[in-house]
Amino acid sequence: MVGTRRCGVLGDPIAHSLSPVLHRAGYAALGLGWEYDAHRVGEAELPAFLASLDDSWRGLSLTMPLKRAVLPLADDLSETAVLAGAANTLVLGDRGMLADNTDVPGAAAALRERYDGPVRSATILGGGATAASTLLALTDLGCTSFRLLVRDAGRAAETLAVATRHPSTPSVEVAPLELAPAEGDVLVSTVPAAAQTPDLLARCAGVPVVFDVLYDPWPTPLATAASVSQQILVGGLDLLVHQAVLQFAAFTGQEAPLAAMRSAGELALAG
Secondary structure: OOOOOEEEEEEOOOOOOOHHHHHHHHHHHHOOOOEEEEEEOOOOOHHHHHHOOOOOEEEEEEOOOOOOOOHHHOOEEOHHHHHHOOOOEEEEEOOEEEEEOOHHHHHHHHHHHHOOOOOOEEEEEOOOHHHHHHHHHHHHOOOOEEEEEEOOHHHHHHHHHHHHHOOOOOEEEEEEOOOOOOOOOEEEEOOOHHHOOHHHHHHHOOOOEEEEOOOOOOOOHHHHHHHHOOOEEEOHHHHHHHHHHHHHHHHHOOOOOHHHHHHHHHHHHHO
């Protein structure tokens, strides 16, 4: 007989993760006696960790460096995980482990919560797994043209491959992060706050919507500049909450209390 249901977040590093705060707040709001903890797990330890799980486990959130490493270990992949080439979610059940990606629909929901205008073209800063997920999200919203600003063009290869897998196949131009201007309806930043130099901020000032996926530290230099210039700002907590409520529903089978989860995240960041 299975007792307490268990979920958690895996990654390395993991101490900074707000996922336990969000999911536990959801459990408390719905009166669920579930557990959700953070576990420091790297790529090398991931197979053994997954093999050790018993029937009490219902779901796992995955952060770096596990989003791509988990794919060959899952029993099944969602269409979104296949498209993204990455998964941030493992749903555990009688049929084994389903790898899914809630970053993609979570990013779309986060953007639409703040901005309901057209998304025809966009610039993305960075070329990793989060850049790939947000590229898919914006493509789902109708974006057909992207400028990908990266330090190393070779690191953008997987994101370019992701673009070709989407049925709409948007056009993607790769340009140097240090030089190229940002253009389009939306700017997405996946780069660290330390990389958000005054020169880069100046090149991003003309884009009407800024989506910075970071939530700690907050506000980032880009977020501060966007607020000063009255650009529409979508933050990392928006993305984190929206992807988490989708995970919560997949793990528990119940609709997530978005407001309670967001409030808990805001309080944690303020503290």
